[in-house]
Amino acid sequence: MSFDRRDMLMGVGAIFGAALAAPLQKALAAEAVATVVPGYIASRTIFTAAQRSDVAAISERIIPTTDTPGAIAAGVPGFIEMMLADWYEAGDRDEFLTGLTVIDGFCTGQHVKSFAALAPAEQDAVLTCAMNGMMPGLATGFFEHCRQMVILGYYTSEIGCRQERIYLPLPGRYDGHYPYPGKVFSS
Amino acid sequence: MTDFDAIVIGSGVSGGWAAKELTEKGLKVLMLDRGRMVEHKKDYITEGHGPWKLAYRGTLPPAEVARDHFLGKWGGAASTDRTHFYNNDRLNPFDYENSKPFRWVRPNQVGGKSLIWSRVTLRWSQLNFDSNKQDGHGSPWPIGYDDIAPWYSYVEKYAGIAGQKEGLFQLPDGEFQPPHPMNVAEEWVKERLEKAMPGRKLIHTRCANMTEDKPEQGRSKCQKRDQCARGCSFGAYFSTQAVTLPAARKTGNLTLLSDKVVTNLEYDGKTRRVTGVRVVDANTQEAHTYTGRIVFLCASAMASTQILLNSRLPNSGLSVFNSSGVLGRYIMDHVMRTNVWGTVPDGALDPLVQFGRRPTGVYIPRFRNLQGQDEGVDFVRGYAFQGAAGRAIATPGGFGVALKQGMRRYAPWRIGFNAFAECLPYKDNSLTLNPARLDRFGVPLLVFNVTFKDNETRMMNDAQRQGETMLRAAGLVSVGSGQEEHVPGDAIHEMGGACMGDDPTSSVVNRWSQAHDAPNLFVTDGSQMASTNCVNPSLTFMALTARACDHAVKLVQAGAI
Numbered sequence: 130m131s132f133d134r135r136d137m138l139m140g141v142g143a144i145f146g147a148a149l150a151a152p153l154q155k156a157l158a159a160e161a162v163a164t165v166v167p168g169y170i171a172s173r174t175i176f177t178a179a180q181r182s183d184v185a186a187i188s189e190r191i192i193p194t195t196d197t198p199g200a201i202a203a204g205v206p207g208f209i210e211m212m213l214a215d216w217y218e219a220g221d222r223d224e225f226l227t228g229l230t231v232i233d234g235f236c237t238g239q240h241v242k243s244f245a246a247l248a249p250a251e252q253d254a255v256l257t258c259a260m261n262g263m264m265p266g267l268a269t270g271f272f273e274h275c276r277q278m279v280i281l282g283y284y285t286s287e288i289g290c291r292q293e294r295i296y297l298p299l300p301g302r303y304d305g306h307y308p309y310p311g312k313v314f315s316s
Numbered sequence: 317m318t319d320f321d322a323i324v325i326g327s328g329v330s331g332g333w334a335a336k337e338l339t340e341k342g343l344k345v346l347m348l349d350r351g352r353m354v355e356h357k358k359d360y361i362t363e364g365h366g367p368w369k370l371a372y373r374g375t376l377p378p379a380e381v382a383r384d385h386f387l388g389k390w391g392g393a394a395s396t397d398r399t400h401f402y403n404n405d406r407l408n409p410f411d412y413e414n415s416k417p418f419r420w421v422r423p424n425q426v427g428g429k430s431l432i433w434s435r436v437t438l439r440w441s442q443l444n445f446d447s448n449k450q451d452g453h454g455s456p457w458p459i460g461y462d463d464i465a466p467w468y469s470y471v472e473k474y475a476g477i478a479g480q481k482e483g484l485f486q487l488p489d490g491e492f493q494p495p496h497p498m499n500v501a502e503e504w505v506k507e508r509l510e511k512a513m514p515g516r517k518l519i520h521t522r523c524a525n526m527t528e529d530k531p532e533q534g535r536s537k538c539q540k541r542d543q544c545a546r547g548c549s550f551g552a553y554f555s556t557q558a559v560t561l562p563a564a565r566k567t568g569n570l571t572l573l574s575d576k577v578v579t580n581l582e583y584d585g586k587t588r589r590v591t592g593v594r595v596v597d598a599n600t601q602e603a604h605t606y607t608g609r610i611v612f613l614c615a616s617a618m619a620s621t622q623i624l625l626n627s628r629l630p631n632s633g634l635s636v637f638n639s640s641g642v643l644g645r646y647i648m649d650h651v652m653r654t655n656v657w658g659t660v661p662d663g664a665l666d667p668l669v670q671f672g673r674r675p676t677g678v679y680i681p682r683f684r685n686l687q688g689q690d691e692g693v694d695f696v697r698g699y700a701f702q703g704a705a706g707r708a709i710a711t712p713g714g715f716g717v718a719l720k721q722g723m724r725r726y727a728p729w730r731i732g733f734n735a736f737a738e739c740l741p742y743k744d745n746s747l748t749l750n751p752a753r754l755d756r757f758g759v760p761l762l763v764f765n766v767t768f769k770d771n772e773t774r775m776m777n778d779a780q781r782q783g784e785t786m787l788r789a790a791g792l793v794s795v796g797s798g799q800e801e802h803v804p805g806d807a808i809h810e811m812g813g814a815c816m817g818d819d820p821t822s823s824v825v826n827r828w829s830q831a832h833d834a835p836n837l838f839v840t841d842g843s844q845m846a847s848t849n850c851v852n853p854s855l856t857f858m859a860l861t862a863r864a865c866d867h868a869v870k871l872v873q874a875g876a877i
Contacts, residue, residue, distance in 0.1 A: 168371025168396060191715040208373070216377040256715060276715060284723070285367035285374065293720070298364060300540040300672030305499020307671035312724050313709050314671070316367060 170207065171214035175222070180229050182245035184209055187232075190252050191279040197293045200283050208282035228271035235264050290315035320346040320571070321872070323593050323608035325578050325623065328428025330841040330857045331614035332560030333471065337865035338612070339569035343872070346571045346606055347564070348595060350615075351425035353574040354401075356557035360547030362397040371396040391421035391808050392432065398545045401425055401432050411750050413765035419805035420618055420764070426574045427556040428616065429808070430854075432545045435524040435553050435675065436702065437477050438851035439468050439488045443686065447738075448847050451696045454646055454741025455817040455846045458827040461488065467859035475554040475858065476530055478538075478676070479522030487681040487851070493528045495520035496538070500668045501660050501705035501729035502678050505790045512789035516683055521702060523676040524554035524855075533559065542673030553675070575599055577757045578615065581627040583636045583834065590837045596757040610836045610868055610877060614861065617842030618647075618747065621813030622762045624824075624839070625749050633751060637814075637833045643824050644748055646741035646815050647764070648848045650807035651772045653800040656701075656783030657732040658792030665729050669707060677704030680733065680786070682850055684778070695774040697740070699850050701783060703733030731792065735779035736807065738850040740771050745804075747813055766804040776802065809853050811845035829864035836877045840864045 176184060188200035188209070200206070213222050236244045236255060244255060258264050259272040283289045290296040294315035321343035324334045335347045353359070367373055376385065376394045384404045385393040393402035403422035410420060423429045442461040449456040465488070472491040481489040498506065498520060506518040525538040535551035535558060544553050551558030564570040575598040582592035582605060592605040613620045621644055624637045635643055684690055684698035707729050712722030745767065749760035780797045787795045804810070817823025820832035825844050831837040840861040842853060849856075871877045 166371060168373075192720055193716055195717055195720060197720075212372070216372050216375075218379055253716065260715070280719075280723075281373065285370075287366060287368045290366050290368065293724075296366060297672065298366065298541070303497060303540040303670070303672035303674040305497060305502070305670050305674070306668050309667055309669045309726065313726060314669075316673075 167215055169211065171211040173214050175210050175213045175226075176229075179233070179243055179245075180226070181206065181210070183229060183233060183243060186245040186247075186252060187256065187275060188279045188282070190249065190256055191276055192283045198288045200279055203283050203286035203288040205279055205282040205286065208286070209278050212278065212282075224268060224271070225274065228268060228275065231264065231267045231271075232259060234266070284315065318607040318609050320344050320606065320608040322346070322610045322612060322868075323348065323606055324612045324614060325593060326428060326614035326616060326619070326841065327426045327556050327561070327572070328423070328614065328616060328841070329430045329433070329554075329556070329854045330861045331428070331612070332430060332556035332564075333858050333861040334612040334614055334838075334840060334865055335564040335570055335572075336560040337862050338869065339564045339567040341865070341869045342567075342569065343869065344569050344571075345564070346573065346608060348576040348578060348593070348606075349426045349428070349572075349574050350577040350598060350619075351423060351428070351574060352598075354425040354427055354431065354547070354557065356547075356551070356562070357549040360549060361400065362546045363543065363549060364541075365397065365546075387419050387805075388421050390419045390806055392545060393421075395545075397543065398432060401545065407756065409753075409755065409761060411753065411761045411763040413748070413763050416765055416767050417803050418764035418766050419803050420810070421805065421808045422616070422619075426572065427561070430555040431547055431557065433854060434852065435544065436679075436852040437472070437475070437479075437490075437522050437524045437554075437855040438679075439490055440464070440849050440851065440856055441486050441488050443486055444847065444849040447697055447849075448741065453696070453847070454743075455642070455815045455819070455823045457846050458816060458818040458823075463827070464856070464859050464863065467863040468855065471855065471858040471862055475524050475559060476526035476528070476535070477522055477524055477855075478520075478527045480520050482517065482519050482681075484517065484681055486686050490522065492522070493526055496523070496525065496527060496674050496676050498678060499670055499674075499705055500665050501731060504660060504665060504729075505705065505731055505787075505792065506678075509786055509790040512791075513786060516786060517681055519679050519681065521676040521679045525675045526552050534562070535559070538675060540672035540674055542675045544675050577759075578623050579603075579626060579757055579759050580623060581611065581613075581637075581837070583627060585629075585636065588834055590834050598757070601757075610838065610872060612861075612865070612868075613837065613839045613843075614841045617810045617813055617845070618762065620839055620841055620843040621647075621747050622749070622759070624814055624843075625747065625762075626759055633749075637824065637831055637837075639833050640821055640824055642743070642815060642822060644813055645743050645746045646812040646846065647745045647747055647766045647804075647810070648739040648741055648812045648845070649766075649804045650809040650848060650850065651699075651737040651739055651768055651776055651802050652734060652807045653802050654735040654737075654776045654779045654783070654797070655732060655799075656735075656780065656787055656795070656797040657730060658787035658790075658795040660705075660729040660731075661791065661793040663728060666726075669726055674704075677702065679703075684775075693778065695771045695778065697738040697771070697775070697850070699735050699737035699775050699779045701733040701735050701779070703731060705729055705731035731787070733783055733787075735776065735783065736809075736850050736852070737772060737775040737779060738848050739768060739804075741812060741815070741847050742769065745812075764804075768802050768804060772802065809842075809848065811842040811848050811853060814839045814843040815846040816844045817846060828867040829860055830868070835871075838864045838868055
């Protein structure tokens with residue numbers, strides 16, 4: 130797996146737009162390694178532009194921006210594309226992509242719009258439908274699968290760890306009688 | 317003249333101690349390791365990384381695990397924060413006899429498993445040294461607790477062991493720094509369990525993670541990151557890199573060569589001495605023989621046995637170290653795939669959580685067959701439990717704001733334990749070589765023929781029942797238990813193959829870890845173990861190694877070897 134680091138960065142910028150590329154660029158800039166190591170950015174394109182927009186929108190509805198940033202700011206869509214490209218085996222990857230196609234077909238049929246183009250309330254209705262097994266043709270488990278990917282990507286992101294949760298890189302001490310601070314500690 | 321006064325094969329827990337002790341006693345030492353070089357601090361490439369900086373956010377792709385780490389995955393190799401510290405299983409094959417599986421989890425670097433071990437450090441008691449003699453299994457131990465106790469103290473003081481004195485005869489106290497504290501749920505369980513079932517104890521796990529600094533060694537106490545297996549620049553836990561290697565290097569007497577695969581020992585039958593250590597370079601395939609006056613074999617239990625088996629008479633399949641006929645026999649590992657768990661009821665402790673990540677937990681010492689055979693117990697020997705209490709992060713269903721809010725809470729306190737049981741030494745649990753299949757260094761593949769038998773199964777069943785009983789007695793709710801397939805090797809406590817004994821017709825090394833067939837050869841890793849006890853073995857390897865070094869140097873100085 131080899132690709133040029135600068136090309137990837139430019140590619141990411143083109144794909145996601147500047148807003149999403151910024152945190153990724155920042156994360157990459159912080160990396161001391163000279164060559165791109167597998168497991169950070171997709172080594173190849175998996176999504177069509179439309180799928181990429183849909184995945185971003187789905188991610189953001191699953192973990193929305195609240196008092197802390199949401200899934201898009203945390204780079205979850207890029208994480209999902211990386212996992213599909215480089216972690217998943219072909220069968221599971223195809224299942225996921227098929228699920229996206231079904232959702233797209235549903236949205237186009239119901240609203241004549243892609244998922245990404247719907248209003249947030251409409252998007253939530255579509256996801257609820259998917260979650261409750263009410264979407265024709267959608268594999269059982271697709272929604273939960275997708276939800277778990279977003280949860281994993283978000284809570285292992287820098288934003289998820291540092292802003293949504295409490296990140297202790299060097300706790301220095303252990304206290305097993307510590308009052309719940311209103312949030313949880315990240316790993 | 318020899319190239320070196322001593323050659324140490326392997327640089328893990330045992331090899332590191334051998335290098336430290338021998339160099340400090342003035343010997344010029346060559347230490348060899350089959351793995352690559354890993355320097356303290358500088359080569360801990362994932363240390364301190366948040367989850368977002370770990371490849372694949374921490375988990376290796378399943379296809380890569382299946383291809384290269386299908387054994388190492390049982391020891392953590394699928395975690396990308398530490399994959400680089402594990403063997404490539406595809407490139408280092410071995411065979412099974414009669415399809416009896418064995419999970420041989422191997423490291424791939426200088427420091428060996430000392431970088432990735434679980435750091436539980438528990439002493440053996442006299443009970444354990446007596447067991448072979450008493451119930452007739454395996455080769456009787458030629459040493460007792462009094463022989464090893466001063467050496468336990470010696471290695472504990474230097475390594476830095478956290479624990480609490482309990483006065484238990486079955487688990488002798490050591491030289492302890494303060495223990496890592498229990499959390500509120502562990503204290504809750506301890507109080508109730510010990511009251512409800514007198515004789516059962518819940519104690520701090522004793523571990524090689526320091527709770528006090530050792531400035532004289534340039535080491536700091538544990539920072540509660542619980543990321544030990546990435547390497548620790550604080551040197552807070554015992555590893556070769558942090559502890560024994562710096563000490564050995566400081567003497568100026570150490571030569572350390574990585575990437576050197578020892579294929580066999582060369583032997584002179586007339587003088588009954590090991591005359592050379594033959595290596596193949598892992599990168600260049602170049603062979604070379606190093607000579608040393610004495611040799612310490614510390615390559616890990618299975619690898620040391622393989623080296624001994626492959627040290628053969630010319631034109632013969634027979635090892636020169638097998639006059640006893642038991643070389644490669646009595647292969648053992650702890651049985652450990654029995655789990656019990658329970659939940660603290662009524663949200664009693666819900667306001668409290670854990671700050672920091674403790675690198676250890678709690679321990680229920682052995683309670684079976686302590687005074688001879690317990691009535692109504694259908695197995696010999698015993699088991700212990702390792703565990704910890706903690707709180708998972710809540711995982712509500714759904715999506716959106718409610719999900720995000722819900723995941724800011726913790727689930728109730730739960731406690732879980734894993735039983736570790738002694739495996740009896742069975743003569744027919746054995747390692748042999750397959751001369752028909754050579755590895756990439758020209759060494760015949762090791763053939764495993766190891767299974768757990770009835771005594772182990774009965775212990776696991778008892779552990780499951782007793783575990784549930786204890787957790788219920790302590791007042792926990794939602795108590796559950798389970799067993800997974802018990803596969804030898806899984807505990808990564810593999811031992812035996814060159815067992816210790818006084819009788820050269822039924823053991824491979826004597827009471828000083830010295831080969832019966834070659835007085836200048838010492839085998840001080842897990843292969844010398846004549847039984848396993850149920851406690852984690854590394855501390856005992858350390859103590860036996862330091863003890864053997866002391867003896868070997870006295871023999872060298874006396875001109876006896």
